[in-house]
Amino acid sequence: MAVEAVSRRYGRAVALNGISLTLDAGEILAVLGDSGCGKSTLLRLIAGLDEPDAGEIRIDGHPVAGRGRSVPPEARGVGLMFQDYALFPHLTVLANVRFGLRRLDRAEGRRVALERLAEVGLADKAECYPGTLSGGEAQRVALARALAPRPRVLLLDEPFSNLDAGTRDRVRADTVLVLRQAGASAILVTHDAAEAVEVADRIALMRRGRLLQCGTAETLYRSPESPAAARALGAIVEISGHAVGGGIETPLGSLPRPSRIGEGAVRVCLRPEAIRIGPVGEGRPSRVLRRTFAGSNLRLELAVEGLDRSLLVTLPADAEPTDIVGISLVADRTLVFGDRARADDA
Ligand SMILES: Nc1ncnc2c1ncn2[C@@H]1O[C@H](COP(=O)(O)OP(=O)(O)OP(=O)(O)O)[C@@H](O)[C@H]1O
Numbered sequence: 001m002a003v004e005a006v007s008r009r010y011g012r013a014v015a016l017n018g019i020s021l022t023l024d025a026g027e028i029l030a031v032l033g034d035s036g037c038g039k040s041t042l043l044r045l046i047a048g049l050d051e052p053d054a055g056e057i058r059i060d061g062h063p064v065a066g067r068g069r070s071v072p073p074e075a076r077g078v079g080l081m082f083q084d085y086a087l088f089p090h091l092t093v094l095a096n097v098r099f100g101l102r103r104l105d106r107a108e109g110r111r112v113a114l115e116r117l118a119e120v121g122l123a124d125k126a127e128c129y130p131g132t133l134s135g136g137e138a139q140r141v142a143l144a145r146a147l148a149p150r151p152r153v154l155l156l157d158e159p160f161s162n163l164d165a166g167t168r169d170r171v172r173a174d175t176v177l178v179l180r181q182a183g184a185s186a187i188l189v190t191h192d193a194a195e196a197v198e199v200a201d202r203i204a205l206m207r208r209g210r211l212l213q214c215g216t217a218e219t220l221y222r223s224p225e226s227p228a229a230a231r232a233l234g235a236i237v238e239i240s241g242h243a244v245g246g247g248i249e250t251p252l253g254s255l256p257r258p259s260r261i262g263e264g265a266v267r268v269c270l271r272p273e274a275i276r277i278g279p280v281g282e283g284r285p286s287r288v289l290r291r292t293f294a295g296s297n298l299r300l301e302l303a304v305e306g307l308d309r310s311l312l313v314t315l316p317a318d319a320e321p322t323d324i325v326g327i328s329l330v331a332d333r334t335l336v337f338g339d340r341a342r343a344d345d346a
Pocket residue numbers: 010013014015033034035036037038039040041042191
């Protein structure tokens with residue numbers, strides 16, 4: 001599937017602004033972004049529930065939307081699964097799954113529906129009604145129904161958000177297993193970075209209707225193209241710096257200047273592994289303002305000499321820092337962005 005330069009406005013609000021994405025066969029792509037960034041709009045356009053103002057959408061190489069073409073939703077081969085599952089309460093589990101197989105005759109529809117229920121481990125619930133299922137079971141029935149006709153692309157809109165934290169992890173793992181076994185190509189919308197990392201082959205980061213970056217979790221974590229992309233996968237500390245000659249001066253010490261970075265103001269983003277905490281005398285002297293025990297970690301709030309705000313860092317729980325520590329940077333783990341990053345962030 002391919003989305004090419006797709007835009008959608010609602011009045012003056014730009015919900016999607018020139019989005020381009022591809023989805024390979026059998027791939028799971030997570031679309032990750034904050035509320036209102038356009039994730040659901042993107043899914044609605046792919047499903048055919050709404051039309052793009054510009055750009056084109058192709059499924060299996062065939063244009064389905066854009067350039068004056070609009071293939072109706074039922075003819076696109078796209079399956080949809082929403083966060084509320086939308087199971088029909090007055091139909092049995094089996095009848096719910098058969099709903100997605102209306103084109104098959106009665107006996108064949110029943111046979112395939114039972115097969116799909118077995119795939120999600122719920123064959124024994126076929127005659128139950130949705131009201132009697134747990135949240136996790138209802139989610140699996142919805143998955144069986146969405147996958148029943150073997151759609152070319154399955155679209156999942158925040159499918160785990162209604163589950164409690166304990167159930168969510170298990171249901172998420174089960175869902176990925178079912179998708180992999182079915183060889184399904186799927187797009188999963190989420191605002192939870194950990195979920196995107198766990199579930200997806202690639203992650204498309206969206207912000208304010210634009211695609212920030214698309215890549216594997218590892219690429220996005222190690223080589224984000226902007227501070228906004230860096231922020232999307234886990235907490236970072238941001239400091240400003242100044243590039244001059246071969247180096248960059250920052251309040252936490254100097255760094256070598258990467259060749260792609262011009263001279264002048266820069267922004268340095270630090271993941272936890274980019275900050276080294278050592279004894280006094282190694283790096284910038286920093287006073288521990290607060291220590292918080294957090295299970296396997298110890299969190300420190302530090303006042304660093306030369307930094308205008310406190311710095312939050314995490315240490316292993318068995319660390320025993322003194323009241324004054326030394327802070328330095330691990331140069332090859334720092335993420336440095338040039339001045340253009342300011343415009344991207346606006
Ligand atoms: N039918 C509509 N009419 C007017 N504005 C809309 C419509 N649908 C979406 N929008 C606007 O477009 C933007 C993107 O909305 P969208 O629902 O796609 O975001 P989202 O990322 O899915 O958010 P959430 O995570 O909260 O569901 C928002 O500013 C929203 O208010």
